[in-house]
Amino acid sequence: MVTNDAFYVCDISVPIKAAELYLDLRTTLEEHVKGFTEPTSDKLLPDLHPAEQHVFTLVLDLNETIIYSDWTRERGWRTFKRPGVDDFLQHLAKFYEIVIYSDQLSMYVDPVVERLDTNHCIRYRLSRGATKYQDGKHYRDFSKLNRDPRKIIYVSGHAFESSLQPENSVPIKPFKMSETGEQEPLDTALLDLIPFLEYVARNSPPDIRAVLSTYERKDIAKEFLERSKDYQRRVQQQKRGFWR
Numbered sequence: 001m002v003t004n005d006a007f008y009v010c011d012i013s014v015p016i017k018a019a020e021l022y023l024d025l026r027t028t029l030e031e032h033v034k035g036f037t038e039p040t041s042d043k044l045l046p047d048l049h050p051a052e053q054h055v056f057t058l059v060l061d062l063n064e065t066i067i068y069s070d071w072t073r074e075r076g077w078r079t080f081k082r083p084g085v086d087d088f089l090q091h092l093a094k095f096y097e098i099v100i101y102s103d104q105l106s107m108y109v110d111p112v113v114e115r116l117d118t119n120h121c122i123r124y125r126l127s128r129g130a131t132k133y134q135d136g137k138h139y140r141d142f143s144k145l146n147r148d149p150r151k152i153i154y155v156s157g158h159a160f161e162s163s164l165q166p167e168n169s170v171p172i173k174p175f176k177m178s179e180t181g182e183q184e185p186l187d188t189a190l191l192d193l194i195p196f197l198e199y200v201a202r203n204s205p206p207d208i209r210a211v212l213s214t215y216e217r218k219d220i221a222k223e224f225l226e227r228s229k230d231y232q233r234r235v236q237q238q239k240r241g242f243w244r
Contacts, residue, residue, distance in 0.1 A: 039132055041144065042144055044144050045099065045146045048147070056095070056151045057099060057145065057147045057151060058153050058155065059142070060098065060155050062100055063102065064157040064174040065175065066089075067081055067116065067175070068080045068176055082175045082190055083187045083191075084187075084191040088190040088193075089122065092201075093121035093122075095197070095201035098122045099125070099145075100124070103127075105127055106127040106128070109127040130144070140162055140164065140165075142163065149209070150208060153197070155170045155193065157174030159172070167213065168209060171217065172190070172193065175189070189221070192222070193220070193221045195221075195228070196220055
């Protein structure tokens, strides 16, 4: 038979030093975990020069956007440049600050970019340490770029799935290769995007996010071409009406 005497309250007093040690260890652990989940800095890029405050920042994903890489045990790594990438970079470097922002490790990103960008069109490269790890994925966090969010454009084959700010994202068809090393014929996705990006740079809208929202996640290169044609048609109609 169990009596009430079997139940008692044990008042445990924890020494102050032990409590302080526990709090210190918890803080250290939290900082350690944060180091793997948060970008390495709240300012991933240096300040823009005062003379370049008007310049837009073009952020490019790496894999399946401007290159394609894969690895097998039999042959190791292979990396392919997307058609048109050289012309794309050289032309847009005249208008933009170009930044590579990848979720790959720097030991992979750095040598790939060095071989890819022999003309030094890319100003900065950011790798996995600059991403935010959340829900098992590495996300690009443009709030940490030290740039005006109204002037950031992110181009990626997985734009909306890989960034924390989809309102800055420009989707592009993912670039992939077959097992035999063959690419999709007539891949002009990068070159097709140049007219839109040049238009933005030349006209400098006050907030690129408002511009991108009008495309409603459509194929921006194609939609921009259609809008341009429609604008030219309306201009021609107005001219004909004026001279009648």
